[in-house]
Amino acid sequence: MYRIAIQPDEISLPHGRTQSFSNRWIELLPQWGHEPVVVDAEKRDFFDRVAACDGFMWTILQSVNSRHFGRRVLAALEHGMGIPVFPSWETIWHFDDKIGQDYLLRAANIPTPDTHVFWYRRDAVEFCRAAKYPLVLKLAAGIMSRNVTLARDFAEAEYWINRMFGAGVVSLEKPQIGGIRGARQRLRDAVRLLAKGIPPGVSPFAEVQRSYFFAQEFLAGNEFDHRVTVVGNRAFAFRRHNRPNDFRASGSGRIDWDQSKIDPAMVRLAFGAQRKLGAQSLAIDGLYRNGEPVVGEISYIYEGWAVAACPGHWELHGEPHDGRLDWVEGSVRPDDAILEDFLALVARRKGEARPPEGGGRRRLQLAAETSLQLAGGH
Numbered sequence: 001m002y003r004i005a006i007q008p009d010e011i012s013l014p015h016g017r018t019q020s021f022s023n024r025w026i027e028l029l030p031q032w033g034h035e036p037v038v039v040d041a042e043k044r045d046f047f048d049r050v051a052a053c054d055g056f057m058w059t060i061l062q063s064v065n066s067r068h069f070g071r072r073v074l075a076a077l078e079h080g081m082g083i084p085v086f087p088s089w090e091t092i093w094h095f096d097d098k099i100g101q102d103y104l105l106r107a108a109n110i111p112t113p114d115t116h117v118f119w120y121r122r123d124a125v126e127f128c129r130a131a132k133y134p135l136v137l138k139l140a141a142g143i144m145s146r147n148v149t150l151a152r153d154f155a156e157a158e159y160w161i162n163r164m165f166g167a168g169v170v171s172l173e174k175p176q177i178g179g180i181r182g183a184r185q186r187l188r189d190a191v192r193l194l195a196k197g198i199p200p201g202v203s204p205f206a207e208v209q210r211s212y213f214f215a216q217e218f219l220a221g222n223e224f225d226h227r228v229t230v231v232g233n234r235a236f237a238f239r240r241h242n243r244p245n246d247f248r249a250s251g252s253g254r255i256d257w258d259q260s261k262i263d264p265a266m267v268r269l270a271f272g273a274q275r276k277l278g279a280q281s282l283a284i285d286g287l288y289r290n291g292e293p294v295v296g297e298i299s300y301i302y303e304g305w306a307v308a309a310c311p312g313h314w315e316l317h318g319e320p321h322d323g324r325l326d327w328v329e330g331s332v333r334p335d336d337a338i339l340e341d342f343l344a345l346v347a348r349r350k351g352e353a354r355p356p357e358g359g360g361r362r363r364l365q366l367a368a369e370t371s372l373q374l375a376g377g378h
Helices: 021-031 048-051 065-080 098-107 121-130 154-164 179-198 263-279 304-308 334-349 362-376
Strands: 005-007 035-038 053-059 115-118 137-140 148-151 213-217 222-229 236-243 280-290 292-297 312-317 324-329
Touching: 005 121, 021 035, 021 053, 021 334, 048 065, 053 334, 098 115, 098 213, 098 292, 115 121, 121 154, 121 213, 137 154, 137 236, 148 154, 154 213, 222 263, 222 334, 236 263, 263 280, 263 292, 263 324, 304 334
Parallel strands: 005 035, 005 053
Antiparallel strands: 115 213, 137 148, 137 213, 222 236, 222 280, 236 312, 280 292, 312 324
């Protein structure tokens, strides 16, 4: 029996959904013959309690506090205690950091759209004067297409350059300062400030971004992206169609789970990225650049219900570029797959062939099918 320390997590998703991988792990561990130990990283006894366990798991979320706090705790445990953690440093350090992701993907020779990061205003202006438009502009942090916009000419690009190298911004949405809509927004902001003391634009996801400029080529003709999520040796995939009259697919909610429409090259690209980066869990946004698959962005975490709704997954036998891809029928929850892989990691660290009570594909499928039935389907 293994004792696994778990930091609780919960996040509100669109359309009234909530997600908590930790609740699922706490539920499954006793069923699989192991003991969950619920811990609190803010308590003084946290490190002592984790030291008495065989591993630590914490699905850190996109809020500013969670990201900064969680990454530091995970790194400290993995480095200082030397115990298995999920997510590992290789899996998490670039989370919600598009600049870090760009540097990492380029260093690992993983194909991406042509991307430029500037740290000085003059360099950004010089580039944008000669650039081909439209240009995709991004902030380093932001999820579900937040903080991603299109600059259609130099004037738009210069507007954001001036703001990024000035006071900074918390989003790439231009403020509504005129007309009835602008007046209403200013009134809401004033009431919010007076009633709750909360300045305009402040949210758990808001973080001032400044002193850099991130520009990426616009890849025309991509009416959808491939969202491929790799957990261990399992790849789950679906297509996300763009929002109406928009170039962005992330967060659109327009999902197609038909596995016959998935490009195997996108699945291979995701497996290749996951293996090169050594990630326990990795989701890619796959696009086409001149007909070739490229990675737009990556993340270690995602909406688990959408992955579980996939009718099956692919398993890779061999190398990503030419290995055999086997289709495995049946729904599998990603949080279940993460836990099974983590228990196997703990077993390897202990020199054991497999964790007590083992695991297995059919058990994961049954668990996922039961969960979907209780939830009333997709």
